[in-house]
Structures are given as C-alpha cells and as structure tokens.
Amino acid sequence: MDETAHLAAHAATLAFDSIPDDAVAHAKRSIRDYVGLCLYGSQHPVGETATRYVDLYSDGSDATILGHGTTSGPHAAFVNGATGHAVDYDDTFEAVVIHPSCTAFPAALAAAELEGRSGRDLLCGYVAGLDVLFRVGESLAPSHWHRGWHSTATVGVFGAAAAAGSVLKLAPSTLEQAFGLAASFASGLKKNSGTMGNPLHCAHAAQMGTVAALLAANGATADRAILEGRFGYGELVTTEGGYTPERITDPTVEWAVLDNGFKPYPSGVVTHSAMEALRLIVERNTLAADDVVSITVTVDEGVTDTIDESDPQTALEAMGSYEFCLAAILREGTVGVREFSDEYVREERTREQMAKVYVEAETDPFDSATAEASYGSRVEVVTADGASFVESVLDAPGSPSNPLSEDRLRRKFFECAEYRLARERAEAVEAAVLSLEEPGMLDRLTELAVPTE
Numbered sequence: 392m393d394e395t396a397h398l399a400a401h402a403a404t405l406a407f408d409s410i411p412d413d414a415v416a417h418a419k420r421s422i423r424d425y426v427g428l429c430l431y432g433s434q435h436p437v438g439e440t441a442t443r444y445v446d447l448y449s450d451g452s453d454a455t456i457l458g459h460g461t462t463s464g465p466h467a468a469f470v471n472g473a474t475g476h477a478v479d480y481d482d483t484f485e486a487v488v489i490h491p492s493c494t495a496f497p498a499a500l501a502a503a504e505l506e507g508r509s510g511r512d513l514l515c516g517y518v519a520g521l522d523v524l525f526r527v528g529e530s531l532a533p534s535h536w537h538r539g540w541h542s543t544a545t546v547g548v549f550g551a552a553a554a555a556g557s558v559l560k561l562a563p564s565t566l567e568q569a570f571g572l573a574a575s576f577a578s579g580l581k582k583n584s585g586t587m588g589n590p591l592h593c594a595h596a597a598q599m600g601t602v603a604a605l606l607a608a609n610g611a612t613a614d615r616a617i618l619e620g621r622f623g624y625g626e627l628v629t630t631e632g633g634y635t636p637e638r639i640t641d642p643t644v645e646w647a648v649l650d651n652g653f654k655p656y657p658s659g660v661v662t663h664s665a666m667e668a669l670r671l672i673v674e675r676n677t678l679a680a681d682d683v684v685s686i687t688v689t690v691d692e693g694v695t696d697t698i699d700e701s702d703p704q705t706a707l708e709a710m711g712s713y714e715f716c717l718a719a720i721l722r723e724g725t726v727g728v729r730e731f732s733d734e735y736v737r738e739e740r741t742r743e744q745m746a747k748v749y750v751e752a753e754t755d756p757f758d759s760a761t762a763e764a765s766y767g768s769r770v771e772v773v774t775a776d777g778a779s780f781v782e783s784v785l786d787a788p789g790s791p792s793n794p795l796s797e798d799r800l801r802r803k804f805f806e807c808a809e810y811r812l813a814r815e816r817a818e819a820v821e822a823a824v825l826s827l828e829e830p831g832m833l834d835r836l837t838e839l840a841v842p843t844e
Contacts, residue, residue, distance in 0.1 A: 394625075394639040395618045398526065399566040402519040402553040407511045407828070410518055414646040415828070418518055421482055423804055423824045424653050425475050425492040426457060426840060430817075431728060431807035432474030433458025437590050441473040454504040455837040458811045464501040465598045465605070468551070471497035472597030476543075476590040478731055479710045480657035480807070484650050485790040487528040488536055488660075490593070491651060494547030495520030495554040497597040502558035502604065503833060510827035510836075512558050518648050520554025525647030526639045527618070530625060534633025536581075544579025544592035545628065551600020559608050564615070571613025572603035574624040585700055585708040652790035653800055657731050658709070661694050662716040664784040665768035669720045672772050672780045680721045680740075682774045685747050688713055689769040692752040701750070706731040717770075718744035727806050757785055812842055 410418075432438040433456070442459050451463030456470045475481050476493040483490050499516035502508070528546045536542050552573040556566040576599035579592035607613075618625050618636070625634035638644075656666050665688045672678065690713075700712040709715040709731060719726045719735070721744045735741060757767045767785035774780075786793035795803075801821075808817035816839055823836040 393616070393619070394530070394636045395567055395570055395616050396563070397640050398523050398549075398553065398618075399556075399570060400563045402523055402557050403561055403563040403566045405515055405519045405522075405557060407515040410515065411646065414518060414648050415514060417651065418514055418521075418648050419825050419827055420653070420800065421492055421648060421651050422496060422514075422517065422827065423821055424482055424800065425496050426820060426824055426836075427804040427807035428476075428478070428481050429457035429471055429474045430811040430820075430840065431480075432477035432590075433811055435474070435477040437477035437587050438470070438474040440587065441470045441591070441594060445470055454501045455841060457837075457840045458842065460841055464505040465601050467504070468497040468501040468555075468601040469594045469598035471500065473590045473594035476593040478657040478706075478728055479589075479659060480654050480728065480803075482651050482653050483660045483787075483790075484525060484528070484647070485652050485787070485792060486650050487525065487532050488542055489524060489528045489546055490543045491521045491524045491547070491550060491647075492517075493543065493590075493593040494551040494596045494600060495524060498551035498601045498604070499554040499558050500837075501601050502555040504837065505605075506559060508558050508833075510829065510833035513833055514827055516554040516557035518646070519557040520550040521647045521651065523553035524550030525650060526641075526644065529638040529644075530618075530635050531629055531633070534629035538628070538630060539581045540628060541579035541581050541583065541589065541592050544596040545577045547593060547596040548573045548577045548600045548603070551597050552603045553600075555601045555604035556607070559604055561604060561608055565607050566604070567615040567617075568611065568613050569603045569607035571615060571617040572606055572611060573600055574617040575613070576600075576603060577624070584711055585703070585705070587707065589707070650791060652787065653795055653803070655789050655795055655799065655803070656716065656726055657728050658716050659711045660787055661690075661766045662711075662713055663787045663789065664766050665690070665713060665770055666716050666720050666726070667788040668768055668770035668782040668784045669717050669772065670725055671784075672770065672782050673721065673724055676780055678721075678772070678774065678780075680744055682776075683721060683747060683772055684775050685749065685773045686717055686721065687749045687751060687771045687773075688717065689751045689753060689756050689771075691756060691767065692754055694752070694766055703736055705733050706736055709736045713750050714745040714748040715741070717748045721747070727803075728810075757783070812840075816842070
C-alpha cells in the first residue's frame, strides 16, 4: 500500500499555512502543557538522572534542555523526552494508547535549534510528527500494545523522525530513509512500567528519531518501505492480522493533534475517569477520608491489562495503581505532582485509604464498543453510616470528548513550571509558547525556559 511513502510525503510537504487555525491553537496548548512538564521533570529524579548522564558523557551547546541548559541536539531531545514523561502527566491521544508530545516535540525543538528554524517551522514539524504517530499507532493497535510493546516509544520514534525531518525540510524520499532507520532504532517494553525505564523509553525515541532524520539528511540509507510487506515493521511487531496499513493511508483522518488530550492527574490515563468520579463524589457530598469504608471501581477488563500495580511502593509504581490514585483523591480531594512521591505512597495514612479500594473488571460494563479506548469507570463509595454514592465517568477527563477548562490547564502548567521558574518568568514562557508562530518567539522560549541561577 506504499504506506511509508504516504507518511513521508505528508510530513515532508506539510506547510504551516495549510494547518487550520484550530489545529495550530491546539498544538500550542499541547506544547504549553509539555513545556510545563519538562520544567517540573528537570528537577525530578528521572530528569536529574538524564541530565547527569548527558552532562558527563556528551558535549555541545547547540540545543536547549528545558529547565537546565544546553547540549548537543540529539542529547537535548533525549533529556526533554525524559523530563516531560517523568511523572506520566503528559498528553495522550484519545483514540490510541500513545503519549505524542514526549517524542515529537523534543525532536522538533532540537532540529529547529540546530538549523536556526522559526517557531512556525517547529509548529509545522510538531503537527506533522503527531500525524505520523497517530497513523502508525492506529495501524498497530491494539495488537502491538497487547504483545507488550510500549507504544509511546516504539511508535514515537517515527513521530520524532517525522517532526525533525519536517523541520529539517527533508525531501520525501530522504524522510523515507529516516523512517527506515527509525524502525531499526525503535524499542521499549511495557514490562519497564513503574521504573525509570518507562520515561527513558521516550527519551530514547525522541533522540533516535532526531538521529534518524539527521543521518538521512547526511546521506545515510535504509529500506524506504520499512513499514510494509514481509519483515516490515508492521507485521513484525503485531500478531498475525494485527497490522492494518489502511489506517495509515485513510483519507478521512485529518489533524491528529485535535485528538490529543491533556491529563488532569500525574498517573496512567486509565486511572483518570475513576479519579474524576471519586473527586466529584467527595466534592459534592463533602466527604472526609474517615467517612468512607469502601470504594469500588468498575472498569472494562481490557483496561486492567494495561496496569496491575495494586501494592505500589514507589511513586513510579503508583502512577499505574487504582488503589493509590483513589486513595490520594480520598485524602486530598484532588491530586497533583506533590502527592506522587515515594514518601507519600508509603505513608501509613495513604496505605489505610488504599485498603478501602476494590477494583472490579467486567466485560464491556458500559455497553460501549469504545469502553477500552475511553477508559470509562464507575465508582461506588460506601460510608460508615451506610450511605452509598455512585458516579460514572465514561470518557477520560482531559480527552477531546471530555475536555478540561482553560483555567484548569493553566493551573496545571503553573503547578509544574513554578517548581523551576518564578511565576513571572513562567508567565513569560507561557506567552512565548502561545505566540510561537510570531518572529523571535522560539528564541525567547528557549531563553526563558532555562533558569538563571
């Protein structure tokens, strides 16, 4: 079906002026969200580990590590990929289990700085990268995920190559070569969930997608039809019949960035509908933790295949735990990055609330063919006086089907950014992102996003 060529032609020929205004606006909101997370992640153990590695074993000062300093382009992509996904708080496609920005944005940013490109070029590359991510991800889902691959990384490397290739202004045939290299660089296993390996998958994908584009720009060759056919990436990483290339070339799919959703909580997206349901119950009924004797969350059985961490001991493990996530909501009313610490996870008070949580998995409990994709949940809370409260949230909060308010998005950005920057400087970073297509704004963003110490 020539799907590799189809993707390369789209990404290489996409022009900023052809992107509709709503897609540009959503791209800027997505980048704002991600930049805030990079700033927070720069002082998180994941970010500190990644930057320490780069500081020790690389050189160069061509590209920006958000919240830290400068290094070589590929290494900047590596760190920015790690920091933005450090606490699993970054954006997620609604239709397929992939975090797009942690690979596409670092690659686009690194390429833009290496070549002195504009914010318009970065935005165009970012949108192109998300289009490629979405189409490749759709073509492999759900087989690829259920085989144990970490799709954000293994698909993300294609999006990173597309984003960097667009910014570098590679010809379609050259971008085909970059995709061939990217496929060989792709890696990431779900078994590493709950460890630093998970965000470092994203770092690797962002870096190697950038490297693939740079190598191709300098004459490196690879198979130009890497996705299709016998031994093609599509068939190799799915079960028999699991690769559907027609999803890549489907002419009805437009502007994947509009499918991008924003997380209200720093945990796996599959936990969010349950967390939101419990938040609403607690808020509407003015419940305290001691009022509650049990919390039962009902989810589709397909969802529980993605997380199974019922007894987390660390913050990284807690990101995939219904028990912890609901316990934290019960304690605090809502949660942010503060609660996702090893100490909070291990506190006796937290463990007491976790013991009240029961997860029940059913086959299609919401009578919906999209139950797994939307991560719907039903939560029942029983109190000490025998009262029962039930709330269902069928679409993940923050998804395009259940969007967050602009006020909530801004509060999230400042919650994260102010761990690294003073409020006034964080506001200036936000303003630069939201006017990124204007002359000079990319340089202003990268200058402001590195604190002066």
